[in-house]
Amino acid sequence: MRHGIYLPNQGAFADVGVLVELAQSAEAAGWDGFFIWDELLPLHPHTDAVREALGESDDVADAMVALTAVAGATERIRFGTLVTAVARLRPEAFARQAVTLDRLSAGRLVLGVGLGHPDDQFTAFGMDVDLRTRAAMVDEFLELVNRLWSGERVDFEGEHYTCRGVSLQPTPLQNPRIPIWIGAGGSFRPPRRRAARWDGFAPASEQWPTVVIPPETYAEIAEDLRAARTSDAPYDVVLIGNADATEPTPATIPQYERSGVTWLLTQALTVPDARARIRTGPPAGGSPSGGGRLLA
Numbered sequence: 140m141r142h143g144i145y146l147p148n149q150g151a152f153a154d155v156g157v158l159v160e161l162a163q164s165a166e167a168a169g170w171d172g173f174f175i176w177d178e179l180l181p182l183h184p185h186t187d188a189v190r191e192a193l194g195e196s197d198d199v200a201d202a203m204v205a206l207t208a209v210a211g212a213t214e215r216i217r218f219g220t221l222v223t224a225v226a227r228l229r230p231e232a233f234a235r236q237a238v239t240l241d242r243l244s245a246g247r248l249v250l251g252v253g254l255g256h257p258d259d260q261f262t263a264f265g266m267d268v269d270l271r272t273r274a275a276m277v278d279e280f281l282e283l284v285n286r287l288w289s290g291e292r293v294d295f296e297g298e299h300y301t302c303r304g305v306s307l308q309p310t311p312l313q314n315p316r317i318p319i320w321i322g323a324g325g326s327f328r329p330p331r332r333r334a335a336r337w338d339g340f341a342p343a344s345e346q347w348p349t350v351v352i353p354p355e356t357y358a359e360i361a362e363d364l365r366a367a368r369t370s371d372a373p374y375d376v377v378l379i380g381n382a383d384a385t386e387p388t389p390a391t392i393p394q395y396e397r398s399g400v401t402w403l404l405t406q407a408l409t410v411p412d413a414r415a416r417i418r419t420g421p422p423a424g425g426s427p428s429g430g431g432r433l434l435a
Contacts, residue, residue: 140396142421143172145221145379145404146413148205149181153198155205157410162209164417166216171421173209174251174404177202177220179227179260189348189382192408203236210244217247221341221377221404222322224255226276227266230300231307233280234287238311246312251341252277253322253330275299278333281319288316320377325352331360335367339375339402348382348406354394361399377402384416389423 144165146152152175162173176182181197183190202220209218225233241248254277255261258268267273279297286293287302290310295302311317318338323330325342334340342360344350361376368374378400380387384407387395392403405422407413 140392140400141171141402143174143217143402143404144170144413144417145174145406146176147182147193147408148176148178148202149199150194150196151410152413153196153200155200155208158200158205159208159212161410161413161417162213162216162218164414166213168417168420170417171217172249172402172404173213173216173218174221174249175202175205175218177223177251179224180263182257184348189408192382192412194409203240206248207240207243210240210247213244213247215247217249218244219249219251219318219320221251221320222253222255223251224260225252225280226255226273227261227264228280230280230283231287231302231305234284234307237284237317238288238307238309241311241313241317242309248313249318249320249339251320251322252281274329274333281337285316285319315372318375320375325356325360328363331363332367335364335369338372339377340364341377341379343379347379348408351381351386352378354391354398357395357398357400364399375401377404379404380406382406382408387422392422 152158165173178199181199183193206218237250254270254273261268276299279299283295283300283302286295287307288311290306290308292304292306293302294304320339320341321330321334321337322341324345326345342352344352376399378395380403384405405416407416
């Protein structure tokens with residue numbers, strides 16, 4: 140199992156210098172990954188305690204710009220967004236941007252993508268909030284981006300996106316592509332089918348960020364992914380710990396690992412808490428290696 144830090148891109152974390160400092164500290168302390176939210180507008184989820192932790196600031200950093208700074212300041216640690224609502228973006232620009240960052244970082248980028256939540260991130264700018272429409276857009280978006288990353292001439296005519304005779308160079312350093320993790324609610328089966336077509340699944344509890352999905356649900360998720368997968372390529376399943384770091388415990392981490400989890404992300408919602416957790420180092424309880432293994 141690999142271990143990562145998971146932080147907002149808002150409030151005090153909107154200061155890119157703070158994110159760079161935390162990423163450098165995480166790399167030095169032996170963490171494997173550094174992941175941040177990709178919210179367009181301030182997100183204040185669920186509980187008064189969480190809202191208080193995030194603070195009153197409405198500052199939000201652009202996630203990809205922030206990660207570009209992280210890439211330039213680190214050497215080993217993997218990093219990425221979790222999650223980017225790609226239905227509000229242009230696939231050709233996203234494809235180019237991701238390749239540039241992948242090459243800058245010597246192939247350390249991971250892209251967590253999803254439908255997007257809450258709806259005001261779309262309605263505030265006049266975009267469609269229908270989930271079926273957004274799901275269709277995400278599927279088309281990822282198909283087109285994956286083809287553009289091939290470097291070959293692409294002709295694509297979809298319901299939502301069109302591409303005529305375009306070849307984008309250079310291609311990503313990572314092969315067969317920059318890893319795509321699908322982020323979605325953990326209790327829904329359609330996102331599992333979507334995730335099975337790509338490189339990883341990062342399910343979230345409906346009470347995120349305060350409640351963690353139990354190991355038994357991860358075992359069900361792994362079964363669904365195995366049934367839907369058509370490739371034997373390495374695959375990642377992500378566990379996002381809760382905001383107060385009480386779950387998972389060292390005793391339950393091996394259960395999650397047996398259920399197919401390959402990454403454990405430790406959350407922090409304040410900068411002092413992030414610094415403290417990073418200094419402590421990755422949690423004990425799982426095996427020291429893993430990540431990207433087969434769903435066997």
